[in-house]
Amino acid sequence: MQEKDIPVEVLELDKKNDKIIEVAWEPKGHRFVLIHGNLQRPDVSLYSMRTPGRVLKLVTLKAKQANAVYWSPTGKHMIIADKVKWQA
Structure with missing residues (x-):
């Protein structure tokens, strides 16, 4: 986005x-989770954008067997899961 008065973070x-x-993204919150890296054992990183204009890494969990994140409706809790794709 290149619009005026719209903040952009990289x-x-x-x-x-x-x-x-x-x-x-956390529902109604300021945190988000990235699952990134090796497809078999990726890292899971939690970030915060509580401070406007600043992305802060909170924690990284290394080499987890995960490919999905589910937040609770209030955003207080999350589940990191490994969704299996079934084939018939």
Whole structure:
């Protein structure tokens, strides 16, 4: 977006070649989760945008077997899961 008065934030991952597998925003909140990296054992990073104009990494969980994130309706809790795609 190049519109006037619309703030833009750019987030660069520590490993430049990491693939983003999943992004999930906290409902009614300021946090979001990225699942990124190796498809078999990706990293899970939690970020905050509580401070306007600033992205802050809160924590990174290394090499988790996950490809989906589910937030509770209030946004207080989240589940990191490995969704299995079934084939008949």
